[in-house]
Amino acid sequence: MIVENGPGPARRLRYGWGPSGRRLAEQGRWDELLQRFRLARALGDPLSGPLGHLVAYGAPAALAARLFDPDGGPGAPATTADHDAGPLWEVLATRHPRPVLDALPLPPAIHRLAAHTRALLGEDPGDGAPDGGGVPYRLHPWEDGGWERDTRVREYLPGGGARRALHLAPPTREGLADLELPNPGTRLTGIAATRTLAALSDWTTAVCVRGRAADAVAQLAAGPEVTGGHLPFAALYPALVHLASARPDRGAAQGRLAVWQLLAAIDGTPAPDRAAADALVARLRCLTWTEPADDLRHLHLALEDPATGLAWALSGTTPEPA
Numbered sequence: 001m002i003v004e005n006g007p008g009p010a011r012r013l014r015y016g017w018g019p020s021g022r023r024l025a026e027q028g029r030w031d032e033l034l035q036r037f038r039l040a041r042a043l044g045d046p047l048s049g050p051l052g053h054l055v056a057y058g059a060p061a062a063l064a065a066r067l068f069d070p071d072g073g074p075g076a077p078a079t080t081a082d083h084d085a086g087p088l089w090e091v092l093a094t095r096h097p098r099p100v101l102d103a104l105p106l107p108p109a110i111h112r113l114a115a116h117t118r119a120l121l122g123e124d125p126g127d128g129a130p131d132g133g134g135v136p137y138r139l140h141p142w143e144d145g146g147w148e149r150d151t152r153v154r155e156y157l158p159g160g161g162a163r164r165a166l167h168l169a170p171p172t173r174e175g176l177a178d179l180e181l182p183n184p185g186t187r188l189t190g191i192a193a194t195r196t197l198a199a200l201s202d203w204t205t206a207v208c209v210r211g212r213a214a215d216a217v218a219q220l221a222a223g224p225e226v227t228g229g230h231l232p233f234a235a236l237y238p239a240l241v242h243l244a245s246a247r248p249d250r251g252a253a254q255g256r257l258a259v260w261q262l263l264a265a266i267d268g269t270p271a272p273d274r275a276a277a278d279a280l281v282a283r284l285r286c287l288t289w290t291e292p293a294d295d296l297r298h299l300h301l302a303l304e305d306p307a308t309g310l311a312w313a314l315s316g317t318t319p320e321p322a
Contacts, residue, residue, distance in 0.1 A: 034059075052067050082249075084248070085162040086248055098118040178227060181218040242255065243299055263280055299317075
């Protein structure tokens with residue numbers, strides 16, 4: 001597990017963060033904490049995030065929802081990007097079941113992300129209807145089986161900070177073998193899916209080729225021989241969601257939505273579609289490998305769509321924690 005901490009002690013004292021802020025939370029003085037958050041938020045102070053964390057984590061749902069209410073005045077409401085060790089909307093979504101969240105007067109974008117968060121946490125959405133963007137609230141089987149439910153979303157701590165599981169690709173070195181790669185071919189440019197894949201992270205590189213998964217790997221691998229192997233897309237899906245939600249201003253629900261957008265781009269559909277995504281996942285040929293420089297965070301995978309003859313590779317490694 002990786003612990004994502006809040007701001008340093010000296011800065012926590014401003015606007016009541018630190019002992020006095022926590023004391024207000026312990027005493028249930030949520031209105032005062034909310035007002036301190038709004039003041040810091042309106043002034044553009046980054047310590048609004050830690051104050052918002054206290055409210056989103058511990059306050060009654062109806063009051064916590066007021067973090068996003070415009071009645072606080074210009075600049076005071078939180079947006080989807082406000083965060084401490086993770087976005088405030090995700091903190092709120094981990095604390096209450098979906099029926100409670102659905103009843104709150106939250107902005108539509110927050111409602112959508114909260115509902116997808118509850119789905120990742122294993123909550124049954126009921127009818128399983130898709131959201132306005134075509135992504136279903138109910139997880140498909142290939143989304144559900146490759147990881148434990150308690151590792152999908154950050155575990156938020158009462159006083160600030162969070163713990164987050166580290167999902168890698170390959171997820172394990174077991175079952176990998178020596179692979180001899182072909183000579184690198186020509187990279188294709190101007191492919192929308194490549195841009196979508198590259199947008200998942202700022203520490204990975206994405207390429208597209210006409211050919212097989214191994215041809216794409218040859219573009220990014222450190223040498224002509226690697227240790228790797230084929231895995232189903234379901235085994236790599238957690239790493240992609242994790243990659244797309246690694247920044248503290250992004251939540252796991254945004255990572256899930258990003259992967260659905262990626263599948264739509266690979267399939268050439270204008271928007272995510274449940275049937276099209278299932279068919280694509282069933283036919284994708286996925287290859288993952290390791291690199292000598294792999295450190296704390298690494299991801300190496302290739303996705304081959306035999307229906308189009310195109311393959312993509314995504315690779316990167318960094319010692320910095322997510």
